[in-house]
Amino acid sequence: LAEKAGLKVMLGIWIGTNRIDNRAQIETAIALAKKYPGVISAVIVGNEVLLRGEMTAADLTANIRYVKSKVGAIQVTYADVWEFWLKNRDVYDAVDFVTIHILPYWEDFPIRARYAANHVDVIRKRMAVAFPNKEILIGETGWPSAGRMREGALPSRANQARVVSEILQLARQEKFRVNLIEAYDQPWKRMWEGTVGGHWGLFDAAGSRDLKYPAGEPITNFPRAKIYAGAGMIFSALVFGVALLTLRRRPWSPHLSSWVTVAICATAGGALLGVAYDKLIVESLGIGGWTVGILLFGAAVLSPLVVANTVMYGRSLPTFMELVGPREYRTGSRMQTILGIVLLITTVLATQTALGFVFDPRYRDFQFAALTMAVVPFVLLTALNRPAKGTRPITESVFAGALALSAVYIGFNEGPANWQSLWTCGLYLLLALTLSRARVAQIQE
Numbered sequence: 001l002a003e004k005a006g007l008k009v010m011l012g013i014w015i016g017t018n019r020i021d022n023r024a025q026i027e028t029a030i031a032l033a034k035k036y037p038g039v040i041s042a043v044i045v046g047n048e049v050l051l052r053g054e055m056t057a058a059d060l061t062a063n064i065r066y067v068k069s070k071v072g073a074i075q076v077t078y079a080d081v082w083e084f085w086l087k088n089r090d091v092y093d094a095v096d097f098v099t100i101h102i103l104p105y106w107e108d109f110p111i112r113a114r115y116a117a118n119h120v121d122v123i124r125k126r127m128a129v130a131f132p133n134k135e136i137l138i139g140e141t142g143w144p145s146a147g148r149m150r151e152g153a154l155p156s157r158a159n160q161a162r163v164v165s166e167i168l169q170l171a172r173q174e175k176f177r178v179n180l181i182e183a184y185d186q187p188w189k190r191m192w193e194g195t196v197g198g199h200w201g202l203f204d205a206a207g208s209r210d211l212k213y214p215a216g217e218p219i220t221n222f223p224r225a226k227i228y229a230g231a232g233m234i235f236s237a238l239v240f241g242v243a244l245l246t247l248r249r250r251p252w253s254p255h256l257s258s259w260v261t262v263a264i265c266a267t268a269g270g271a272l273l274g275v276a277y278d279k280l281i282v283e284s285l286g287i288g289g290w291t292v293g294i295l296l297f298g299a300a301v302l303s304p305l306v307v308a309n310t311v312m313y314g315r316s317l318p319t320f321m322e323l324v325g326p327r328e329y330r331t332g333s334r335m336q337t338i339l340g341i342v343l344l345i346t347t348v349l350a351t352q353t354a355l356g357f358v359f360d361p362r363y364r365d366f367q368f369a370a371l372t373m374a375v376v377p378f379v380l381l382t383a384l385n386r387p388a389k390g391t392r393p394i395t396e397s398v399f400a401g402a403l404a405l406s407a408v409y410i411g412f413n414e415g416p417a418n419w420q421s422l423w424t425c426g427l428y429l430l431l432a433l434t435l436s437r438a439r440v441a442q443i444q445e
Contacts, residue, residue: 008041012079015046015063016054026067033071042075043067044099044139050084050091057088064094079139082123086130098131099139100124103181104163105196110153112417116143117166124176138178141167145185145212146282147196148365152417155196156221161213164202184209194363195283228274236270239304246312258311261380265304269373276300276369283365292349299346300373306339307377316385317378319438320344320395346374347399347435354406354428357421361413366420371427379430387439396435403432 002009013029015022026045033040045064049055060078068076075096082100085091092098102120104111111119120141127136143163144155164180171178185205189197203209213219222228243262247254276297284293310317315336322331323340331337350371356364407428414421 003036003039007039009036009039010042010044011040012044012047013067015049015060016052022063026063030067030070033074037072037074040074042077042096043071044077044079047079048081048084048101049078050088051081057090060088061091061094064091068094068096077137082127085127089130092131092134095134097135097137098127099137100127101140102138103141105144105150105153105155110150112152113143113154113156113159113163116163117170120167121170121174124174136176138171138176140181141178142181142200144196144199145201146199147194148363149418149420151415154420155199157212158219158221161219190285195285195365196363199282222274222278224278225274228277231277232270232273235273235301235304236266239266239269239308242305243308243312246309254312254314257384261311261377261384262308264380265307265377268376269300269304272369272373273301276373279365279367279369283367292352295345296349296367296370296374299342299349300370302338302342303346303374303377306335306342307381309335310339310381311384314385316387317343317381317434317438319387319393319440321393321440342374343378346371346378347431350375350428350431351399351402351406353424354403354410357410357413357424358406361410366424368420368423368427371424371431375427375431375434378434382434382437387437390439392436393438393440396438400432400435403428403435407432 011029011032013025015025029043033043045067046055046060049060050057064076064078077095077097077099078091079099080101082102085098085100100123102123104113104116104119107119120138124136124138143160145157145160147155149155167178167180180202182201184203185199185201187198187205189200198205201212203211240262243259280293280297284290313335315333318331318336318340319325320340320343323337323344331340353364353367407425410421410428411425416422
């Protein structure tokens, strides 16, 4: 196919721990190189094998030399992250040119988008000094358009466009070869690398495979921003509508603080509705991921609406005891039951995500938009209508402790430059504070 299109191919050989599979891959590549010498410009023996620890440098070098002895004049190389070339200098002698991967987002100390191109240039020049007399090919570089933040490195369409354009401009000026990762989004990578793994392409994977940022057109991180804005305004009006309908059933006029609470719920919900929906669509994966995402988004939508009703009635936030406790403790109000269910779902999912960031954070997304819509109304309601005096319930206390401790750890682990982390940790702490103020009224025998 490449021959028909007049394209050249750098043929990759995938090798790993299985020697039989390795031999089959190598022999297939050698046969292709002999059959299409005018199409295959180079053979890449192994991709990040040293990074994954699947082969020793000595075995890798032996494979490279074997392939090189069989493919004639076709150049042979090996591809890996730049640090692993410095750690395994013996491989340099076996290759015709050095193929390095420079991914600023995935560095041990992540690089911000505005410094990414300069970082690529600095590393390339450093490698040229370390490995003189051979070309340094940048085999992989780029930037993700979606996914979680790593310290100050933020995946987004705008940042991807910036990094790619600056690296290409640099390549033209400095006259070096570079491969962008990658042409198309590859959703299958999300199984191993989270949301960010499936969004490195210049083209979307779904539908018509549109270019994410066509030349000459404004770049936006939210292509459906106008629709989201309209939906957000409708949602804000709906929150106020619930408050007004509730007020018609009450014989008194609410305090100004009640209307301020409704206004904040409506504003936060309206502003973040589109962001929360966009994150639901982009970041949900598999049955478990979609279940968690839909439940959290549902809680985010219901929380402002139900709290607007509760504020106007002058009621406080229900406890879990009133929802699932003994019969004599349960609330008889339908709206209080709904509010309790929303609070329970929010608490469980917030705790689940918080513990995930503590024990397995690398590929997890920060659900700050949906959590804000859900948590802020609870915080305001608790501050406005204090719970009844009574005993502190153990369930709320356990959840509050887990959220607070997780927030402290996550904040330090993710670093002060990660605003997605700081925002999410702030919500965990606010929810922990809200839960810690819960009280169960004592039932007289």
